[in-house]
Amino acid sequence: MAFKRNIVITGGAGFIGSHVVRLFVNKYPDYNIINLDKLTYAGNLANLKDIEDRPNYKFVRMDICNFDAFYKLMQDEKIDGIIHLAAESHVDRSIKDPFTFAITNVMGTLSLLQAAKLYWESLPEKYEGKRFYHISTDEVYGALSMTHPEGIEPPFSTTASSSEHHLAYGEDFFYETTKYNPHSPYSASKAGSDHFVRAFHDTYGMPTIVTNCSNNYGPYQFPEKLIPLFINNIRHRKPLPVYGKGENVRDWLFVEDHARAIDVIFHNGKVAETYNIGGFNEWKNIDIIKVVIKTVDRLLGRKEGEDMDLITYVTDRLGHDARYAIDSTKLQRELGWEPSLQFEEGIEKTVKWYLDNQEWMDNITSGEYEKYYEDMYKGK
Numbered sequence: 551m552a553f554k555r556n557i558v559i560t561g562g563a564g565f566i567g568s569h570v571v572r573l574f575v576n577k578y579p580d581y582n583i584i585n586l587d588k589l590t591y592a593g594n595l596a597n598l599k600d601i602e603d604r605p606n607y608k609f610v611r612m613d614i615c616n617f618d619a620f621y622k623l624m625q626d627e628k629i630d631g632i633i634h635l636a637a638e639s640h641v642d643r644s645i646k647d648p649f650t651f652a653i654t655n656v657m658g659t660l661s662l663l664q665a666a667k668l669y670w671e672s673l674p675e676k677y678e679g680k681r682f683y684h685i686s687t688d689e690v691y692g693a694l695s696m697t698h699p700e701g702i703e704p705p706f707s708t709t710a711s712s713s714e715h716h717l718a719y720g721e722d723f724f725y726e727t728t729k730y731n732p733h734s735p736y737s738a739s740k741a742g743s744d745h746f747v748r749a750f751h752d753t754y755g756m757p758t759i760v761t762n763c764s765n766n767y768g769p770y771q772f773p774e775k776l777i778p779l780f781i782n783n784i785r786h787r788k789p790l791p792v793y794g795k796g797e798n799v800r801d802w803l804f805v806e807d808h809a810r811a812i813d814v815i816f817h818n819g820k821v822a823e824t825y826n827i828g829g830f831n832e833w834k835n836i837d838i839i840k841v842v843i844k845t846v847d848r849l850l851g852r853k854e855g856e857d858m859d860l861i862t863y864v865t866d867r868l869g870h871d872a873r874y875a876i877d878s879t880k881l882q883r884e885l886g887w888e889p890s891l892q893f894e895e896g897i898e899k900t901v902k903w904y905l906d907n908q909e910w911m912d913n914i915t916s917g918e919y920e921k922y923y924e925d926m927y928k929g930k
C-alpha cells in the first residue's frame with residue numbers, strides 16, 4: 551500500500567505483538583507504527599531491540615483500559631488503524647485470577663473500541679479508510695473431541711494444500727461458523743471481547759475484523775507457556791510438568807506465519823469478516839514434548855533423548871480442553887495465505903533461538919524480572 555498510515559499495535563511488547571511490530575516496521579517504512587503496551591509481566595521491550603531506533607517506530611506505555619489517554623493518542627497521532635493484541639493470555643493464570651482477564655480483555659477492548667468510535671466519528675470522512683482489527687484465539691470455540699486417538703491421515707479439507715498437513719485426531723474442526731463455547735476464564739474473556747468488536751460493527755458500522763488463531767510457537771514467547779518453559783527446563787535439567795496424561799491436542803503455528811497472516815488480513819481482509827488462522831498441525835502434548843526434548847538434547851550436544859526422564863506427569867489443569875484444531879481454508883482460499891514452515895523446521899528454529907538467546911531467557915527467569923514487575927504493581 552503506497553499511502554501513509556498511522557497504526558497502533560497494542561500488546562506489541564508481548565510474544566506475537568513483537569513479531570507483528572517488527573514485520574510492519576521493516577516492511578512499511580512509510581507507516582507510523584506505534585507500539586502501545588502496559589508492560590505487564592508478559593511485556594518485554596528487549597523483544598524489539600533490533601527495531602527500537604527506527605524512525606517509523608514509537609513505543610507508548612499505556613494501559614488499554616485508560617480511555618482518556620487512548621482517545622488523546624488517537625487524536626494526536628491521527629490513528630487510522632488499530633491492530634489489537636494486548637491481553638492477558640495465559641490459561642493457568644486465568645484460573646487463579648479471572649478478574650484481571652475480564653478487566654483487560656473485555657473492558658480494555660471495549661475502551662479501545664469506544665475511543666476509536668468517538669474519534670473516527672468526529673472526522674469528516676468518518677470510518678472511511680479506518681480499520682479495527684482484533685486478534686483472538688481458537689479457544690473461544692471450546693474443545694473438540696478426540697474421535698481418532700491415533701490420528702487420521704490428510705487431506706482434511708478439500709481446498710487446503712495437503713502437503714502441509716499433519717495427522718488430525720478427529721474429523722471435526724473449528725470453522726468461522728462454529729458456535730462459541732469457551733471453557734476457561736481466559737477463553738471466556740476473549741469471547742466477550744470478540745462479541746464487543748462485532749457489536750461495534752453491527753451497531754455503529756465500525757470497520758472491524760476478527761481473527762481466531764491456533765497455538766503459536768517461536769522466539770520471544772514468555773516461558774510460562776509449554777514450549778519455551780520446557781526448553782528452559784530441559785536446558786537446566788529441571789522436571790517437565792505434563793498436565794494429566796499429556797494426551798491433549800493443540801494445533802501449532804509458527805509465530806512469524808501468524809504475523810504474516812495479520813499483515814495480509816489487515817490490508818486485504820473484508821470488513822466484518824472472521825478468519826481462522828492455523829496450519830493443520832495437530833500434536834498431542836506428549837508427542838511435541840518428546841520432539842522438543844530430542845531437539846534440545848541434540849543441539850546441546852547431549853545424547854538425543856537422554857532427558858526423557860525429566861517428563862513428570864502432574865495433576866491436570868482444571869477444565870483442560872481436549873483438542874483444538876483450526877480449519878483455515880477460508881483464509882487460504884480468499885487471501886492466499888499459507889503457513890511457510892513445516893513443524894519440524896519451525897521447532898528446530900525455535901529451540902535454536904532459545905539456546906542462542908539464553909541471556910533473554912535468563913533475564914526473565916532470574917527473579918529480578920518478576921521482582922521488578924511485582925514492585926511496579928505495588929507502586930514502588
Ligand code: NAD
Pocket residue numbers: 560561562563564565566567586587588589590591592593594612613614615634635636637638639640654658685686687688740762763764765766767771772
Ligand atoms: P503475551 O502475553 O505474550 O503478550 C501480551 C502483551 O499485552 C504484553 O506485552 C502485555 O504487556 C500487554 N498487555 C497486557 N495487558 C495490557 C493492558 N491492560 N494494556 C496494555 N497492554 C497490555 O500474549 P501473546 O501470546 O503475544 O498473545 C497476543 C494476542 O494474541 C492475545 O490477544 C492472545 O489472546 C492472542 N492469541 C495468542 C495465541 C498464542 O498462542 N499465544 C494464539 C491465538 C491468539
Ligand code: TYD
Pocket residue numbers: 640641642765774775776777779791792793796798799800835867
Ligand atoms: P499453553 O502453552 O499454556 O497454551 P494453551 O493452554 O493456550 O493451549 O499449554 C499448551 C498445552 O500444554 C496445554 O494443553 C496445557 C499443556 N501444558 C502442560 O502440560 N504443562 C505445562 O507446564 C504447561 C504450561 C502447559
